[in-house]
Structures are given as C-alpha cells and as structure tokens.
Amino acid sequence: MSSKPSLAEYLLRRLNSIYALDADDIAAVDRLPVQVADLRADQDLVREGERPTRSCFIISGMTCWFKITGKGQRQILSFHVAGDLPDLQSIHLTKMDSTLSTVSPCRMAFVQHEALHAVCAERPKVANALWRMTLIDAAVFREWVANLGGRQAYARLAHLLCEMTMRLGAVGLAENHVCHLPITQSELADATGMSAVHVNRTLQSLRRKGLVDWRDSKLSVLDWDGLQAAGDFDPSYLHLRVPPDFRAWPA
Amino acid sequence: MSSKPSLAEYLLRRLNSIYALDADDIAAVDRLPVQVADLRADQDLVREGERPTRSCFIISGMTCWFKITGKGQRQILSFHVAGDLPDLQSIHLTKMDSTLSTVSPCRMAFVQHEALHAVCAERPKVANALWRMTLIDAAVFREWVANLGGRQAYARLAHLLCEMTMRLGAVGLAENHVCHLPITQSELADATGMSAVHVNRTLQSLRRKGLVDWRDSKLSVLDWDGLQAAGDFDPSYLHLRVPPDFRAWPA
DNA sequence: CGAGTACTTGACACGTTTCAACATCCGTGG
DNA sequence: CCACGGATGTTGAAACGTGTCAAGTACTCG
Numbered sequence: 001m002s003s004k005p006s007l008a009e010y011l012l013r014r015l016n017s018i019y020a021l022d023a024d025d026i027a028a029v030d031r032l033p034v035q036v037a038d039l040r041a042d043q044d045l046v047r048e049g050e051r052p053t054r055s056c057f058i059i060s061g062m063t064c065w066f067k068i069t070g071k072g073q074r075q076i077l078s079f080h081v082a083g084d085l086p087d088l089q090s091i092h093l094t095k096m097d098s099t100l101s102t103v104s105p106c107r108m109a110f111v112q113h114e115a116l117h118a119v120c121a122e123r124p125k126v127a128n129a130l131w132r133m134t135l136i137d138a139a140v141f142r143e144w145v146a147n148l149g150g151r152q153a154y155a156r157l158a159h160l161l162c163e164m165t166m167r168l169g170a171v172g173l174a175e176n177h178v179c180h181l182p183i184t185q186s187e188l189a190d191a192t193g194m195s196a197v198h199v200n201r202t203l204q205s206l207r208r209k210g211l212v213d214w215r216d217s218k219l220s221v222l223d224w225d226g227l228q229a230a231g232d233f234d235p236s237y238l239h240l241r242v243p244p245d246f247r248a249w250p251a
Numbered sequence: 252m253s254s255k256p257s258l259a260e261y262l263l264r265r266l267n268s269i270y271a272l273d274a275d276d277i278a279a280v281d282r283l284p285v286q287v288a289d290l291r292a293d294q295d296l297v298r299e300g301e302r303p304t305r306s307c308f309i310i311s312g313m314t315c316w317f318k319i320t321g322k323g324q325r326q327i328l329s330f331h332v333a334g335d336l337p338d339l340q341s342i343h344l345t346k347m348d349s350t351l352s353t354v355s356p357c358r359m360a361f362v363q364h365e366a367l368h369a370v371c372a373e374r375p376k377v378a379n380a381l382w383r384m385t386l387i388d389a390a391v392f393r394e395w396v397a398n399l400g401g402r403q404a405y406a407r408l409a410h411l412l413c414e415m416t417m418r419l420g421a422v423g424l425a426e427n428h429v430c431h432l433p434i435t436q437s438e439l440a441d442a443t444g445m446s447a448v449h450v451n452r453t454l455q456s457l458r459r460k461g462l463v464d465w466r467d468s469k470l471s472v473l474d475w476d477g478l479q480a481a482g483d484f485d486p487s488y489l490h491l492r493v494p495p496d497f498r499a500w501p502a
Numbered sequence: 503c504g505a506g507t508a509c510t511t512g513a514c515a516c517g518t519t520t521c522a523a524c525a526t527c528c529g530t531g532g
Numbered sequence: 533c534c535a536c537g538g539a540t541g542t543t544g545a546a547a548c549g550t551g552t553c554a555a556g557t558a559c560t561c562g
Contacts (some may be wrong), residue, residue, distance in 0.1 A: 049487075066395045070483030075401035077393045089390075091384040097390050097488040124372070132343040134389065139340075139348050141392035142328045143420030145317045146349075148399040150326035153518075164496055184540065193400030195519050200542060205388075232321030236300075237348040431561070435508065446551050451510060 061106025312357025
C-alpha cells in the first residue's frame with residue numbers, strides 16, 4: 001500500500017482481500033486513469049440494455065444491481081460496497097442484463113475498458129485478480145440463490161446482514177461488527193423477496209432476540225455468533241484470503 | 252468446425268454460441284488434452300470444500316450445482332447441459348463453495364487447469380471466451396435470484412423450462428422446442444425452492460393450459476410464446492450471439 | 503413378485519402478503 | 533415560522549400461496 005493517500009485505497013484493500021498482488025501490480029492498478037464523480041442516492045449508473053465502454057469502482061457509498069420483473073416488482077440482485085467493481089463484467093459482457101444504481105450517495109471512479117484490457121495484457125496477475133473478482137461476484141449470486149430458495153424470512157434476513165457486515169469488514173468498514181448500512185427496509189424487501197411489512201416484523205424479531213441493533217442506517221451486530229447461526233451463514237463463499245477480524249484497518 | 256467428429260463438438264458449439272473464435276482458436280481448444288469418463292446419475296463431480304486441479308466439460312448428459320442449507324435442504328443453484336464447462340470457475344476460485352453432481356448419466360471430459368492456463372496465455376481470444384463464459388454463468392445466477400425472489404411458483408417454473416429449452420436449443424438439442432430433460436419433479440423442487448407436491452400441481456397447471464407436455468424426461472413446449480409469457484422470460488440474460496432457431500443444428 | 507422410485511391427490515397448517523391506517527422524521531415553500 | 537408533502541417505519545386483521553402430512557398409484561428392475 002502506498003504511503004500517499006490513494007483514490008483507489010478501498011479498491012486495493014478489496015483486491016488484497018482476495019488475491020496476493022505484488023508491488024508492481026498494485027502500482028499498475030493505482031496508476032489506472034480514472035474519472036471521479038459524486039452521485040446522489042437512487043441514480044442509475046448503467047441500465048439494462050446499455051453497452052458501456054467503461055466500468056466503475058466504488059470509492060464510498062453503496063450500490064445495487066436490480067431487475068424489474070414482469071409485474072413491475074424490483075428484485076435486487078446484489079449490493080456493493082467501497083472497493084467493489086460492480087460492473088467489471090461489462091468488459092466481456094457487452095450488453096447489460098440488469099441495472100446498476102446507487103443505494104446511497106456515492107463517490108465513484110470510472111475506468112475505460114481499454115485501460116482495463118491494457119493492464120490485463122501487461123500484468124497477468126492483475127488479469128487473474130480481476131477474473132477472480134468476477135468469479136466471487138458469481139459465488140455471491142449462488143449464495144443468494146440458496147438464500148432465497150432454501151431459507152425462510154428470518155434466516156434470510158439474518159444471512160444478508162451477516163454478508164454485508166463481513167464484506168464491509170473485509171475492507172475495514174465494520175469495526176467491532178458495527179457498520180454504516182444505508183439500506184431502507186423497502187430495499188431490504190426487494191433484495192430478499194419479502195414484503196416490506198414482513199421485513200419490518202422480521203427485523204423486530206432479530207432485535208428482540210438481541211442479535212442486532214439497527215437505527216439511522218447504523219447496523220450494530222450485538223451477537224455475531226447468534227446472527228451467524230440464525231442466518232445459517234458460512235463466509236467461505238466470499239473467498240476471502242483471510243477472514244476479517246472486524247478491527248480497524250491497519251494504517 | 253472440423254470435419255472429423257470431435258469429442259469437443261458440443262463445447263465448440265457452445266463457445267460458438269457466445270463468442271466468435273477463429274479457426275486457430277477452435278483448433279487450439281480442440282487439441283486440449285482431455286480425459287473422458289462416463290458417470291451414472293447422482294455422482295458428485297466436485298464437492299464443497301475441495302480444491303480440484305482440473306475442470307470438466309459435458310459431452311452429454313446434465314449436471315447441477317447445489318448447496319445443502321442448515322436444515323438439510325438441498326438447493327440446486329444451476330443446471331448444465333452438453334457443451335457447458337460447469338466448474339470452469341475453479342481455475343481461479345480454488346476452493347469449491349458448492350457441490351457439482353450429475354443429474355443424469357453423463358459423459359464428461361476433464362481438462363487440467365495447467366492446460367487451460369496455457370491455452371489462455373497463448374491465445375488471448377480463448378481467454379476472453381472463457382472469461383465471458385464464466386460471466387454468463389454469473390448472469391444466469393442473477394436471473395435465478397430474480398426468478399426465486401420476484402416470481403410466484405407458476406411463473407418460476409415456466410421460466411426455468413424456458414431457460415432449459417433455450418440453452419439446449421443453443422447447442423442444437425431442442426429441435427422444434429422439444430428436448431430431453433432428465434430432471435425429476437423433486438429436483439425441480441430443489442431448484443425452484445418449491446415443495447415437490449407444489450411442483451407437481453404447478454406442472455399440471457402448465458399442462459392443462461396447453462403450454463407444455465412433459466413425459467418420460469421429454470419436454471415438448473407446445474406453446475413457446477405462451478410459456479415465455481407465463482414465465483416472464485427474456486433470453487437476453489443468456490448473452491447468446493444469435494438466438495437459437497430451435498431447428499436441427501446444421502451438419 | 504416385491505422393493506424402490508417417481509408421480510399424484512386431498513385436507514389442513516403455516517408463513518407471508520396484502521390492505522389500510524397511523525407515527526415519525528425531514529426538507530421545502532408559503 | 534409553521535404547514536405541508538413525501539419517504540420511512542410500525543401495527544393489526546384478514547386473505548392467499550405454498551408447505552406439510554398422509555395415502556395411494558404407476559412404473560421399473562432385479
């Protein structure tokens with residue numbers, strides 16, 4: 001990690017969490033030409049059907065992929081946090097099959113596909129790391145399939161909270177199992193395939209059992225083991241090199 | 252396509268369905284050293300937690316990925332047909348997060364990761380095609396998330412039948428919307444997150460409406476447009492270069 | 503012929519959705 | 533400054549989709 005503060009700070013943390021890059025690779029990633037933009041909540045980054053020529057990574061904030069089903073219902077497919085490259089796939093999947101939006105205000109960095117292809121060609125380990133990153137996205141989708149198909153509301157919600165806490169922890173944003181999680185109950189409903197009303201009741205149930213406290217977009221996991229058990233959560237599908245210890249990120 | 256019959260016939264059809272390879276690339280894929288094996292139904296190919304050194308492709312038959320949730324329930328995550336490389340991901344995701352099993356008797360070909368890495372290094376277009384293939388797997392998982400989270404039983408089942416028909420059609424195995432689909436109702440239940448009983452009733456409903464006929468592992472889609480409408484199915488998430496016309500594959 | 507597997511049916515129970523009402527907070531404009 | 537609308541969260545009661553249980557049929561295979 002370079003000593004001077006870097007725009008790609010969280011991206012590098014994220015890459016480091018899943019793959020061992022050497023200093024030259026890190027420098028190459030850090031030199032990628034990016035364009036930075038600040039976005040409000042609920043802004044589309046790329047829409048279903050489009051053919052973007054660039055990908056983005058999240059400097060801060062949270063985004064989600066979603067699709068609108070025939071009946072007009074929105075299904076959220078995944079959430080993404082600082083350090084993620086949510087639409088990295090677009091380098092080889094030219095036409096978008098879903099829509100990427102901000103969930104909260106975000107600072108984003110955009111990279112042209114050209115530049116990504118170039119760095120992949122020059123530095124095979126970066127190519128490996130990026131390919132691996134898209135494969136981890138796929139692994140998360142698999143887990144969501146299992147979560148939606150195989151668990152009931154209570155476990156489903158608990159599982160999602162575990163996932164978000166651990167992913168934020170992997171980039172140093174969940175000290176002591178406390179993290180900023182700017183998701184509304186209605187978005188939670190769209191993500192878990194539940195009604196907003198039932199999300200509300202289920203959250204109350206999680207609170208009543210002393211597992212979590214969630215107020216003003218701040219999630220505090222009070223009983224991590226209990227929440228993991230409730231959500232039948234096993235983090236191996238996140239393919240982290242080392243499990244985050246949930247302490248502060250070393251300076 | 253080479254004139255002599257090739258072990259990799261369906262793999263090449265599949266690659267061709269998603270990416271334009273030139274003759275040299277095709278030849279390189281065709282020359283990959285493989286080991287062929289025949290397996291019975293319900294045999295595990297790779298298990299959760301393992302670290303395989305090879306990937307496989309399906310010469311004939313059908314496989315599925317699944318996970319066992321805490322309550323012992325099996326959730327099927329995806330099905331794979333002839334030409335697919337179901338565990339291609341294992342080249343960069345060393346530890347398996349789910350289990351791959353045969354659904355029907357299968358003829359499989361195994362390729363060492365070494366050989367795959369070598370062909371990727373030598374032929375960038377093959378690397379692109381393979382990366383793209385893993386991204387399409389991810390796109391299918393996304394659609395399954397939307398299907399499980401956003402649609403009710405009837406549409407969910409119809410959608411799955413559409414997907415399987417179209418994927419089989421893409422490699423020439425669904426002439427006139429008729430295909431061999433060796434899946435039991437109980438497996439269908441594990442895939443759609445429904446009970447076997449409800450799958451049974453829902454299938455009857457699809458039959459009663461004249462959309463499909465399904466007997467002895469042979470699925471005949473009698474009303475393709477109707478089934479698409481019932482399943483809210485839009486094939487763009489499969490990222491096929493050209494939509495299959497469901498006629499026989501040209502010789 | 504018996505055992506096993508896949509499929510089918512009916513009745514009831516349960517998880518979850520729906521609807522409608524209400525509380526709270528916040529930024530905006532009169 | 534307060535009134536207002538809009539988004540978010542909360543609650544209760546009834547309706548609905550789907551799961552569960554239990555029994556029975558049809559087939560295949562040794």
